[in-house]
Amino acid sequence: MEKKRINKDAKIVCNVEIRPGIFLMEVLAPEIAASSFPGQFCMIRAGSIQGFDPLLRRPLSVHQVNEKKGHVKFLYRVVGRGTKALAMQAQGELVEILGPLGRGFEVGKGEIPILVGGGLGVAPLLFLAGQLKGRRAVAIVGAVTKSQLLRLEPFRKTGIEILVSTEDGSFGNRGLVTEVLDRLLSRLDKEARNDVAVFSCGPYPMLRATHHLCQSRDIRCEVSMETAMACGSGLCLGCAVKAKDGGYLHVCREGPCFRAEKLSWE
């Protein structure tokens, strides 16, 4: 029996701009807080929208949960009208929310997880990092420049090892997160490579680079994919991405977290 998804209007606990154009929103949704796994997402729409434009809810990854309080956090960038409307919502107002949705990251029991997040890609990874407390694990988080690094403190609090990089070298390692990953993976011997698994979220080129780095070393890699979604719940078949074997996979059901080798990276 699958887990029950929740479809409701949830109250906003807080919704603050933590960087220019980047918001952290916390909503009261106890059932979703209790049943979400890292890598899963919700479909969300600002309750303040008067009318049918924008029409669709938007997919956002679950960023953190507080089961006790029943809170769920989302970290999002204002891109277009849907996220703009969300950003304009105040504490106490409502959002329409459906979730948790999709297949999250699957971390094997004995695995040493390496989390790789570029930019907003850290959104689902903080939730994952939080669940790895006490385990051996590394998170590589990066951004273009120091001021764009997101949520470093909460990452540090999880207790797992954090490697930071910026493209301009203004903080941490200079370079792309994938370059840090490359160096890290290169240091591993064959046996260690069998133990680690990479979990990655970010822009498509970053995911592809991550996949190739892992593939060439035979390291298990999961990526969180993005596509336009109408329903997020398997009804419309709109979220197809090309599969390795020639057919299609549906990001909202078979994903958003996929074993990278299942996808076509052409």
Next chain:
Amino acid sequence: MEKKRINKDAKIVCNVEIRPGIFLMEVLAPEIAASSFPGQFCMIRAGSIQGFDPLLRRPLSVHQVNEKKGHVKFLYRVVGRGTKALAMQAQGELVEILGPLGRGFEVGKGEIPILVGGGLGVAPLLFLAGQLKGRRAVAIVGAVTKSQLLRLEPFRKTGIEILVSTEDGSFGNRGLVTEVLDRLLSRLDKEARNDVAVFSCGPYPMLRATHHLCQSRDIRCEVSMETAMACGSGLCLGCAVKAKDGGYLHVCREGPCFRAEKLSWE
């Protein structure tokens, strides 16, 4: 040469709910404040609307102006999505505004104006009352019940005579504003009837009753009409109402204030 209309984004100075579902909004629009006449209106849309639904701006009468500060006030009821979106706007946010529009009330030099406003119909009449300072004039304002009476204090401040009525008698005279008008007009002798003119705004049945009361006594009567409007500026020809002579009149150009006898009251 006609007066220039202004089309701009104006900042909200304040926007408060003065009665359940009734808002008083003040915007900074000096050119509109300087050039508006009582009975004219603006087309307004909440700047917070992210998208094209609701699509059209909404017509709202100019309620009060403060030429010195460059402020224009609107009094509006939340009816549907357009006014709901307006109501959700906070101080400092923007509204799209086009105005002043249409033909306002025309008060003759020697006339003794009788203003008749039911419910939200007081919106354009307060502006008119304010301009009658020092003149002999009466305003009859009414509502269903005491708690729904609007803007009594500002009306009193204009210095003209104010007659209040409520349908349930909870404040002022018991009955409809048109009943108060009927009694008032009945007391006038033939000569006095030549001197007065009635200016009315409110629901259609009220306007019709006002028209009939005046017509039977040969009293000049102007009414402010409402229709759905797309442009408010004479472009679409959508705001037609039936004219006495069989053709159509356009509320946004030949109105919204009409000599009642020009309209077909069938």
Next chain:
Amino acid sequence: MTKGGKKEPDIRLRLGQLSLENPVLLASGTCGYGNELFDLVDLRNLGAIVVKGISVEPRTGNPPPRIHETPCGLLNAIGLENVGIERFKTERLPWLQRHKIKTIVNILGNSVSEYEKMAACLDGLEGVHALEVNISCPNVKEGGAAFGIDPKTAAEVTTAVKRACSLPVIVKLSPNVTDICEIATAVEGAGADAVSLINTLIGMAIDIRGRRPVLGNVFGGLSGPAIRPVAVRMVWQVARTVSIPVIGIGGISTYRDAVEFLMAGASAIQVGTATLVDPGAPEKILHGLIDFMVRNNYSSLDELIIRD
């Protein structure tokens, strides 16, 4: 049953041989095969579900991107991805049967004989209560224009399907025609038990940065609130033309929209895009409709219809 002291309205209806408990149906392609909604909607509360269009062979569908949001609308070019009739029967139908969900199977084909084959294959199956024939598909033998744009081919498909099965047959009309009444009349003449309309309007969007059509398939079908005025108009026209029941579809998102179609002459309605946005929408629409009828003293669906 009474509601707030007033009598609960009778909202049952018949579509040919098929009787439904209420007029709110789920539109094909927006509710999967039902089981995708298992935890979100109790499908037995709705009039019926029209499952995703089924073809003789499985189809993988169009290359992505497949969907794109437009003002108050949704463009989709799913490309009729479906599991094919065999897997539908073995993998999907049993769930619908087991849960006793009133199921209408939407079928599509590229030739008259494909439609016929599907109808024969579904005839008499437990759990299949009616067929909805999607005639907006390309007629491969005749140059690829859709069956539904020509009264002759639309009638041919209808005749073939009726001949091949004894199920109630609903023909789903395409709005991309000059005269939808002509098509409706043709399929009525060919024996259709009901018509449903509208399918999506053909549209497209361009990615101005990428300098290419947004959708992998170039063209897509436009659905959602944007198309509602066109759909209401067509339902109004068709309901005044044919004598068989009409099912209204197109942008229905609230109970008020549903009432609009029922007043225009529809016997039932289908909710499509609104279910994608909010899976709770169909049930809200149903309850809103009942409340509206109670509030305004309508005792049956028939009384809603505006007759001129």
Next chain:
Amino acid sequence: MTKGGKKEPDIRLRLGQLSLENPVLLASGTCGYGNELFDLVDLRNLGAIVVKGISVEPRTGNPPPRIHETPCGLLNAIGLENVGIERFKTERLPWLQRHKIKTIVNILGNSVSEYEKMAACLDGLEGVHALEVNISCPNVKEGGAAFGIDPKTAAEVTTAVKRACSLPVIVKLSPNVTDICEIATAVEGAGADAVSLINTLIGMAIDIRGRRPVLGNVFGGLSGPAIRPVAVRMVWQVARTVSIPVIGIGGISTYRDAVEFLMAGASAIQVGTATLVDPGAPEKILHGLIDFMVRNNYSSLDELIIRD
């Protein structure tokens, strides 16, 4: 001219004999006769204005209500209210002439001979730069179906208008047809110098409290952002079918929308409903278009077009 160090793109264009300074036009019925906008828009900055449709005799139009807002759209049933050709010439045209505004006159008729008469009457008039022929009007002699839904009558109107005048003739196509390319081809064959599309989609809305159609005329034309995907699709198809210039119309509200139509193959665009919402929209669209072209190194309109 340069803009931010880059060369200002060349945005002039030709529609047959008519040359325009830029591709942003005002659509018929949404900009009056120009003078209504005197204080809000400098019409000389825009490509041209297409005035409200003119008929032989004045028309009072349809009974109210005439307009109704729908999701991202506007239904209108103005009923072609206009001052008639004589008063247009004496009362309206002089203002347009005096202000040197490039004027395209939209004409409509109920018979081929009415169209012909209008064309003859406008031929050679100072200030009339082209005609736009609205063929979405009912052909009274042939049972009231619109001229624009039949290639034969569409061509007949075009031929008659071309014969009667030496002005550039733009034929404005109705989208309420199965195959708009067929109509476009017919009017091209009949000598049209350009086609413009789309006119409004036929729609309707019902007042569920009043239990009657909202519009006095029952049916109305749907315009605005809601219809844009349908319009872009039709422009794309027609631009790939005919060799004469295509003018894109339908829901254009931002420069991005305009770019979409120009990439789809339009030589120019018209702004309709957006002008009603914000009379400043056409100028914003024009400036946004120029900025877009500068930013992306397009040096002419032609370079925008996607050629497959």
